[in-house]
Amino acid sequence: MTFPFDALSACRAELEEEASINDAQGTFPADGLRRVRELGGLSAVLPATLGGYGFGEGCQGAIGLLHLLRLTGEGNLSLGRIVEGHVNAIRLIACYGTPEQFARAAADIHDGALFGVWVTQGAAPVRMEQTGDSIILRGEKVFASGVRHITRALITASTADDATRMILVPLDTEHNAAPCLDGITGMRGAGAGRYDFTGTMVLSDALIGQSGDYLRQPEFSAGAWRGMAVALGGLDRLVTLLREQLCARNRAENPSQQARIGTALIAAETARLWTCKAALIAAGTDDHEAGDVAATVNLARLAVERAGLEVIELAQRGLGLSAFVKTNVVERLIRDLSTYLRQPAPDETLLEAAEWFTRRNLPQMERI
Known part of the structure; x- marks a missing residue:
């Protein structure tokens, strides 16, 4: 099948x-x-x-x-x-x-x-108190995607000794969800919002793994390739729309526009190759050191971000003001892709990956 x-x-x-x-x-x-x-x-x-x-x-x-x-x-x-x-x-x-x-x-x-993963802490970070076979939660998560629709939330919570645990919380009852965050310009359909877990009680078998597992490498960094794959789809669509709309307006034969199309195709293929490499390296964690996996995926993350930003600029320059008209799908797609590409600590990520590979080679995969 x-x-x-x-x-x-x-x-x-x-x-x-x-x-x-x-x-x-x-x-x-x-x-x-x-x-x-x-x-x-x-x-x-x-x-x-x-x-x-x-x-x-x-x-x-x-x-x-x-x-x-x-x-x-x-x-x-x-x-x-x-x-x-x-x-x-x-x-x-x-x-x-x-x-x-x-x-x-x-x-x-x-x-x-x-299911969903909610880890971003709110003003009152989520903490857990375990008594016997029961766990009481207090605090909130923010930027929680699908906050009114997720029925199984895998969250992080701090213990009394400040260790981090993962807890799978069923949300079958009335959600303690705040309205979607106001003012966000892109990815509005993802339903990011705030959820207050204060007073939520679960049994101890809701605990997933051991203390510190969420931040354990290489899985903590390796999983980022899946976000790249989604972004890659948006990037591909933007390149297609750039080509189609230039053709529809009889501007695709202009040398400057052809240069933009060619550059966009290069960027998209670069993003694809890096994403494939990250996915395969992450899938073969038993064959590589944890540091190699984490650093490779982090470099790929930054490469996809750079490719996406380049294609956004090319689309806006190539299509001109029409790329900013709300009735044009390009305008909404650019807002969504710009928002989706935002990942935490890009500068630190680059420096850490560069330091790791300064005296060693990137791992290679035969199949891409």
């Missing part, structure tokens, strides 16, 4: 239309998520024994997952962010949870659960 990539690709127009319609009010892409779920996209990361496509296993699975996330991002970056977060949660449970916890998560997915 193979994943229906052609069917997902055929959905691009309807995913894009929903993204544009939902943008003004920041409406969640419910129809797009339903379509991805129906195609098996939310269970694809599970092994075949648990009803998935094995996209969480090995190099072949990594390439399959890359293709899934790329196609989703091509249609709607906000939807891609939700699917990426869902996949990230499942990956962390697979890495650090018990077999029973992973099997339970798989069953929940098949029952319609949507």
Whole structure:
């Protein structure tokens, strides 16, 4: 059984239309998520024994997952962010949870659960207090994607001795979610908001892994390649729109515009190659040192960011004022991609990766 990539690709127009319609009010892409779920996209990361496509296993699975996330991002970056977060949660449970916890998560997915990873602390950071078999949570998370739609939130919480633990919190009851954050210009459909966990009680079997597992390398950095795959889809779509709109306006034969098209294609292919390399290196962590994996993925993250920013500038310069007209899908896509590309601490990330590889070579992969 193979994943229906052609069917997902055929959905691009309807995913894009929903993204544009939902943008003004920041409406969640419910129809797009339903379509991805129906195609098996939310269970694809599970092994075949648990009803998935094995996209969480090995190099072949990594390439399959890359293709899934790329196609989703091509249609709607906000939807891609939700699917990426869902996949990230499942990956962390697979890495650090018990077999029973992973099997339970798989069953929940098949029952319609949507997972997410929320780690950004609010004004009152989330803390946990364990008494016997029960855990009481206090504090809030912000910039939580899909805050009104996630039903299984994998969060980080601080213990009494300031260790960091991961906790999988069911959100089947009334959500303590604040409205989506006001003022954000891009990725409005991702439904980022605030969730107050104060008073939430879970059992101790909700703990995933051990203290410090969330920040453990190389997984902490390696997982970033999945975000790159989603961004790659948005980048690909922007290059396509640049070409199509220049052709429609009979400007594509202009030498300056051809130079922009060529440069955009180079940037997109560069981003693809770096993303593929990061995905394959991350999938083969047993074959590489943790530092090699983390530093390679971090370099790839920065390469994709640079490629995306370059294509955004080329699209704006090539299309002129039409790229800033709200009825043009390019305007919304540029806002979404600009927002999605923002990752924390880019300068520190570059310096750390450069330091790691100053006296050693980047790991090589035969297949790209």
